[in-house]
Amino acid sequence: MGRNKSFLLYASSSEQFDRLMDKNIWPIQICSVDYSIDFPSKVPSSYSILALDVPAQWNLLEFELDTKKQYPTIIKVERLYIKGGIPISKVGIDFSSNQELNKIIKNKKLLVDDNNTSFMIQPYSPPLLILRCFNCQQYNDHIVANCPHKDNSTCFRCGQNHPYNPDCTNKICCANCHQDHMAGNPNYPIKIEERRRYQSSISTTTNNKSKQENLSSSVWTTNQPKCNTPIYPSSTINNVQKITDASAILDLSKKIDLLTIKIEHFSTEQVKINSSLNNMYQHINSCQKEIYSMKEFIMNKFYPFVCELSNVFLGKSKQAEKDRLRPLFIQFKQDFKEVTKSIAFVTRSNAISPNSSSNESISNDF
DSSP states (O other): OOTTTOOOOOOSSHHHHHHHTOGGGSOSOBTTBOOOOOOOSSOOGGGEEEEOSOOTTSOHHHHHHHHHHHOTTEEEEEEEEETTTEEEEEEEEEESOHHHHHHHHHHTEEEOSTTOOEEEEEEOOOOOOOOBOTTTOOBSSOOGGGOTTTTSOBOTTTOOBSOOOTTOOSOOOOTTTOSSSOTTOTTOHHHHHHHHHHHHHHHHHHHHHHHHHHHHHHGGGSSSOOOOOOOOHHHHHHHHHHHHHHHHHHHHHHHHHHHHHHHHHHHHHHHHHHHHHHHHHHHHHHHHHHHHHHHHHIIIIIHHHHHHHHHHHHSSOHHHHHHHHHHHHHHHHHHHHHHHTTSOOOOOTTOOOTTSHHHHHHHHHO
16 A cells, blocks of 8 residues: 555554554544554563463463453463473463553562462563574674675575575574574574673663763762863764654654544544434335335225226216215225325326316216
């Protein structure tokens, strides 16, 4: 689809995300146009926790059923494993809503049953992603678009230099350490080391920022004379960038709130339109019933009367036929008046109605 026909919505809070994920709030149409919504197939990592010290020998299915009785918004329970497929005492739990999850995190424990069996929990932190070039299989240096070996690709499976082949049948061999595993193996020592180094650098950066904040907050608490602190261009740029990002997020949040209000308005208007359509359909059905009644009257009463009337004027014994026709004509007039009470007729100027002078003369002859 074109870019003018698709919209990617971002939620600025967990409450807003929960509301957007509710299919019942979305109207049938937006601006009288049909649309479709593709909901995310995975929940955010912030909607997941780890239950600690869950015995590895426990039946995970029973554990899942017990926890779902206490927390209906649980959508997935999964045991964690280490190398070799050995289960450990940690269980990952995914939630579809943030309300119950916030209560669990606040209490710092997961209640399993009514007997107060509980487990300590911790928020789930997804593993750090380590950059790997899928062309030369080098870690934490560049991506395919910037690979200096574009004309000499390395196979992720066998480590040899040949064009990409997802069905490569060569012997498995790492392109970096030449061991019997593929380059993307999660237990690859170099990958683990890069992840550890990356985590360490993040922790160091976080600690340095905390120290700088503490230092800047305590500068004016001493009796030393005030002095001008040096201005670093990089920090200024970072601060400006943070302010810009915060402003953009706030603006996006306002737009999403406005869109939510419009969606609710469209839902209300859609309900009104549906009600009007139902009333119109009922009126049409009522008119059809009246038309059917008129059809029955014409076919079953008016037509036989006209036939009898013709026979009278064409027959030889007119007086006897007139005497026989008089009750039919009187009954015809009564039935016709009852039908015309609920149906409005637009008669032609040259049409002869039961109340016309011609009919009166005929009735007088009778």
